[in-house]
Amino acid sequence: MWKTVYTGILTASLILFLLSCSTAYLSYPRNMFIGKELFKQKEYVKAGGYFQGALKDQRDAYSLTYLAIINYKMNNMDNAERLIREAERIGVNDLCYLRTIGYKALILLNKDKKEGLEALRYYIEQYKYLYPLMTIQDVEDIWKHGGTDMDRLEKLMEEQITWYEDEIEQYKSTGTGFYEGIYGIELLHKGCGLNGYI
Numbered sequence: 254m255w256k257t258v259y260t261g262i263l264t265a266s267l268i269l270f271l272l273s274c275s276t277a278y279l280s281y282p283r284n285m286f287i288g289k290e291l292f293k294q295k296e297y298v299k300a301g302g303y304f305q306g307a308l309k310d311q312r313d314a315y316s317l318t319y320l321a322i323i324n325y326k327m328n329n330m331d332n333a334e335r336l337i338r339e340a341e342r343i344g345v346n347d348l349c350y351l352r353t354i355g356y357k358a359l360i361l362l363n364k365d366k367k368e369g370l371e372a373l374r375y376y377i378e379q380y381k382y383l384y385p386l387m388t389i390q391d392v393e394d395i396w397k398h399g400g401t402d403m404d405r406l407e408k409l410m411e412e413q414i415t416w417y418e419d420e421i422e423q424y425k426s427t428g429t430g431f432y433e434g435i436y437g438i439e440l441l442h443k444g445c446g447l448n449g450y451i
Contacts, residue, residue, distance in 0.1 A: 281310035288319060297326045314340040318353045325360050333360045348418050354379060355410045362400045370400055376410070386413055 288303030301323040307316040321336035337357045340349075354376045362369030373396045380389050388409050395406045423430035 281307050281316075284310065285316065285319070292319065292323070297323050301327075312343070314343050314353060315349045317343065318349045318356065321360065322352075322356050325356060325363075330360060330363050334364060348421060351376070351380060351383075351414045351417050355414050359403070359407055359410070362403065362406075366400065370396060373400055373406075380413060380417075383417060386416055388413060 284303045284307035288300045288307060291297075291300035291303065301320065304316055304320040304323060308320055317336050317340035321333045321340060324330075324333035324336060333356075337353065337360055340353050341357065354372065358369055358372035358376045360369075361372045373392075377389060377393050377396060380392075392406065392409050392413070395402050395409075400406065420431045424432040
């Protein structure tokens with residue numbers, strides 16, 4: 254009798270545990286996907302809610318970075334800086350690395366020009382390493398002039414980051430695209446380049 258009750262309780266507990274795991278597992282990508290779509294439409298408040306939901310499911314650099322960007326867009330620089338620094342501390346996701354360091358530079362340029370320019374220099378160095386779009390020269394010119402044209406800088410960096418993420422995603426899913434056949438790409442995937450992330 255007790256064996257049956259014990260087995261029933263154990264089975265019910267296991268089922269509840271598995272259901273809670275699968276809910277969080279499915280909830281995170283859904284929240285990130287919807288949040289990114291709303292972000293593209295400049296619906297920052299709504300997108301922030303989805304990124305916050307993703308962050309509750311999985312506290313990682315990807316969700317932290319997007320939540321930091323939402324705070325940046327809403328001019329909440331203190332919270333944006335806290336989130337972007339946490340994203341860096343946790344470690345970077347291969348698809349959000351440039352986004353993390355790029356928006357870190359933009360956030361810091363709004364708070365501390367000297368630290369922001371140093372972060373922008375680091376972004377430029379890392380981006381050049383990745384066979385960049387030629388617009389990196391425009392970003393470098395803005396850096397040389399003290400980071401004064403913030404609107405143009407943000408537009409250029411968003412274009413570069415989006416291009417990079419799209420190309421890496423295409424390479425990972427299909428093995429085609431810009432990164433196909435580039436010398437050393439296999440080494441990068443083994444963790445030998447860009448601080449171990451690509």
